[in-house]
Amino acid sequence: MSNKLLSAIGLAAALLPLAAAAQGNADAGKTKISMCIGCHAIPGYKSSFPSVYQVPMIAGQSGPYIAAALQAYKKGDRSHPTMRAIAGSLSDADIADLAAYYGSK
Numbered sequence: 001m002s003n004k005l006l007s008a009i010g011l012a013a014a015l016l017p018l019a020a021a022a023q024g025n026a027d028a029g030k031t032k033i034s035m036c037i038g039c040h041a042i043p044g045y046k047s048s049f050p051s052v053y054q055v056p057m058i059a060g061q062s063g064p065y066i067a068a069a070l071q072a073y074k075k076g077d078r079s080h081p082t083m084r085a086i087a088g089s090l091s092d093a094d095i096a097d098l099a100a101y102y103g104s105k
């Protein structure tokens with residue numbers, strides 16, 4: 001077997017767990033939404049800090065959209081302070097799980 005082929009196999013094996021994590025697990029996500037429902041599950045709810053803010057409904061939005069939004073808050077590309085603090089506390093696996101859960105609602 002050539003070295004090139006061997007390293008290709010090694011790379012594929014190394015990437016597999018990453019692909020699994022990026023997939024997300026809706027059941028695992030369900031256990032992580034307790035810190036989200038306080039704001040996001042109430043139709044018409046407005047948070048009052050730092051200014052009065054309409055909280056968007058996230059259930060039913062597509063998983064990839066939710067994941068992209070959370071990554072953007074985490075990286076600082078989106079600037080809402082509360083969501084930045086929350087997304088910053090989430091791991092990539094948490095984000096994938098939450099996206100899978102909300103995307104399935």
Ligand code: HEC
Pocket residue numbers: 032033035036037038039040047053054055056057058065066067069070078079080082083086098
């Ligand atoms: C303290 C209230 C609060 C909590 C708790 C909270 N959020 Fe948010 N979230 C907001 C507000 C307000 C916005 C709108 C911010 C903006 O305009 O950028 C938002 C925006 C979002 C968005 C972007 C929605 C869109 O339409 O672009 C996503 C996705 C999101 N939150 C997911 C979550 C998840 C997942 C959790 C739990 C881990 C969570 N939020 C917890 C208040 C909250």
